[in-house]
Amino acid sequence: IREKTGLPVTASHELSAKLGGPRRALTTLLNARLISMIDRLVAATEGFLAARGIAAPLMVVRGDGALVSAAFARQRPIETILSGPAASLVGARHMTGLDDAVVSDIGGTTTDVAVLDGGRPRLDPEGATVGGFRTMVEAVAMRTFGLGGDSEVTLEDSALNPRILLGPRRLVPLALAGMMHGEA
Structure with a gap:
């Protein structure tokens, strides 16, 4: 074929x-x-x-x-x-x-x-x-x-002993945000 x-x-x-x-x-x-x-x-x-x-x-x-x-x-x-x-x-x-x-x-x-x-x-x-x-x-x-340079890292809300949560959201890196939006 x-x-x-x-x-x-x-x-x-x-x-x-x-x-x-x-x-x-x-x-x-x-x-x-x-x-x-x-x-x-x-x-x-x-x-x-x-x-x-x-x-x-x-x-x-x-x-x-x-x-x-x-x-x-x-x-x-x-x-x-x-x-x-x-x-x-x-x-x-x-x-x-x-x-x-x-x-x-x-x-x-x-x-x-x-x-x-x-x-x-x-x-x-x-x-x-x-x-x-x-x-x-x-x-x-x-x-x-599931942890990279752009991964969102947060603390679990509404918990007596909050856990660290990874992602799943991807955040804009701080350096890129500064470059895109300038000084604010």
Whole structure:
């Protein structure tokens, strides 16, 4: 079908050789749903590079920290799941020179914690979890906490012993609010 039509095709045997029909089917479905999204992202990035006269191969980080071609990512976008935390681990290794470390990646609404083990990201042997579902994608083993730089932190109202509550609201960072609204 791919050869005759030029349309993307997702086949489960290309994504995983492991047994487990339901998880393979889920992984295949998620891959198929991500194809158009990654295609638009890659096309926009290639257009940006071309408009600036930059002739360089476009590489994408996979969920295990490896680099793959844009063409590979267009066919198998599911393998880019958790690429951000994986890239953070690879970057931490490069910047520190450490082979073994616990790396914390603090974003706007979450903090991801993962382990660099022997110079490589520690992978989740069970596969990445996407939307609460376990896939067959090899990706970084990571714990995510709902606290980031923009997370709302409040005290529980109307309680004798109030607890600290995190989110779910995202607040405008103070520095950005000051820049947007000036001195008030």
